[in-house]
Amino acid sequence: xxxxxxxxxxxxxxxxxxxxxxxxxxxxxxxxxxxxxxxxxxxxxxxxxxxxxxxxxxxxxxxxxxxxxxxxxxxxxxxxxxxxxxxxxxxxxxxxxxxxxxxxxxxxxxxxxx
Amino acid sequence: xxxxxxxxxxxxxxxxxxxxxxxxxxxxxxxxxxxxxxxxxxxxxxxxxxxxxxxxxxxxxxxxxxxxxxxxxxxxxxxxxxxxxxxxxxxxxxxxxxxxxxxxxxxxxx
Numbered sequence: 001x002x003x004x005x006x007x008x009x010x011x012x013x014x015x016x017x018x019x020x021x022x023x024x025x026x027x028x029x030x031x032x033x034x035x036x037x038x039x040x041x042x043x044x045x046x047x048x049x050x051x052x053x054x055x056x057x058x059x060x061x062x063x064x065x066x067x068x069x070x071x072x073x074x075x076x077x078x079x080x081x082x083x084x085x086x087x088x089x090x091x092x093x094x095x096x097x098x099x100x101x102x103x104x105x106x107x108x109x110x111x112x113x114x
Numbered sequence: 115x116x117x118x119x120x121x122x123x124x125x126x127x128x129x130x131x132x133x134x135x136x137x138x139x140x141x142x143x144x145x146x147x148x149x150x151x152x153x154x155x156x157x158x159x160x161x162x163x164x165x166x167x168x169x170x171x172x173x174x175x176x177x178x179x180x181x182x183x184x185x186x187x188x189x190x191x192x193x194x195x196x197x198x199x200x201x202x203x204x205x206x207x208x209x210x211x212x213x214x215x216x217x218x219x220x221x222x223x224x
Contacts, residue, residue: 033212035214041216041217042200042214042215042216042217043200043202043214044214045211045212045213045214048211048212058211059115059211059213088155090157092157094212101145101162102147102159102162103147103149103159103202103212104159105156105157105158105159107155107156108155108156
């Protein structure tokens with residue numbers, strides 16, 4: 001049981017480049033989330049999804065896009081990378097129906113924009 | 115939006131000491147969780163505790179939803195407890211957004 005898998009683990013981008021951060025979960029969870037964590041700070045919610053085809057903005061959505069075509073995958077797209085997007089990105093998932101609705105996190109993607 | 119405040123921001127303990135971390139939140143919540151982020155960045159869920167008290171080994175947590183706070187107790191601390199402890203809440207209204215506090219950074223000295 002892999003849980004939440006994120007790729008890549010590390011990436012360096014030049015200003016203006018684009019990339020997609022991949023996230024997959026094998027727990028059949030309805031809810032999925034993308035967070036960013038700046039150095040020494042807490043996690044900020046970028047986007048979330050309550051099921052396939054349904055996404056919504058979190059606290060800091062500007063500069064990002066998401067899609068959720070299936071339950072398993074929730075990719076995060078950066079269209080025009082900026083230095084302010086240098087951060088560690090975490091994907092998470094949780095179950096809609098479980099009575100113990102814990103968040104499960106991936107191992108993170110460390111992104112630097114230079 | 116909802117505000118989540120954690121205290122203290124930083125804490126240094128001698129191995130074997132006990133500690134209490136606090137999380138205050140500004141609105142009614144459906145859900146409150148405590149997480150530990152280890153020095154390698156991995157986030158581990160410690161407790162799902164929207165109300166009441168739970169215990170897991172040397173750790174326990176209490177949430178008093180009516181007074182909008184939660185406490186995480188660490189007893190007989192060990193060096194492996196070092197890291198950052200986050201409180202995260204999901205509001206009762208406004209969608210399914212789980213919002214994190216800024217965390218308490220704990221260092222346990224041997």
